[in-house]
Amino acid sequence: MTPATSLSARFLDARIPPTLRVSTTRSLGGLGMQCPKCSSPNxxxxxxxxxxxxxxxxxxxxxxxxxxxxxQVLIALAATLVGIGVAVxxxxxxxxxxxxGGMVFGAVNHAGVERYRGxxxxxAAARLCLACNGLF
Ligand SMILES: [Zn+2]
Structure with missing residues (x-):
């Protein structure tokens, strides 16, 4: 059986690819980030x-x-149900x-809500450079 120390030693020896290091610093809230336009760390x-x-x-x-x-899903649902009731x-x-009309309204509203969430x-993920006002 391999002792745990050799496992951690092997992990420390592993070279972390630069791309992974960048994503790690980004997930920590932008520590050590630079503006891609002016290279400012601010x-x-x-x-x-x-x-x-x-x-x-x-x-x-x-x-x-x-x-x-x-x-507005409840309004769309209510309009659809009222329409069915009137038709019956x-x-x-x-x-x-x-x-x-209720279904179309619901679909358009749903698309708008999805767009807003995106x-x-x-x-929320954007960063602002305080030197050149660039957003990235
Ligand atoms: Zn900048």
Whole structure:
């Protein structure tokens, strides 16, 4: 059986590829990061920078997170159910129109919510260079 010390010694001997080292420093919140444009180490996470701005700062609008798109799934579901109810009660064309309208509204709203979530994730992951104002 191999003693545990030889296992840890082998691990320390292993050379860490540079790409892995970069991703490790990024996951620690940007410690030791440089701006890709001007090579300045004066880099901050965009969301932390934005939260630290005073309320009257004009930069709050410039670097604000994307506007939230609220999920309207209950309205879309209610419109679809009302449409089905109207169609069953006799006004078939009107009922189908309301039901299809509810489904289309739901699909468009869902796409908007997904887009917002992607933009918010990008914003939260972005870094701001305090030397050249570059975002990356
Ligand atoms: Zn820069």
């Amino acid at each position: 880099v901050q996470k965009l969301d932390l920078f934005w939260k630290s701005l005073p309320a009257e700062s004009p930069l709050r609008a410039t670097y604000a997170p994307p506007d939230e798109v609220a999920s 009660s006799g006004a078939i064309l009107l009922g189908l129109l309301v039901a299809v 933009q918010l994730a990008d914003w």
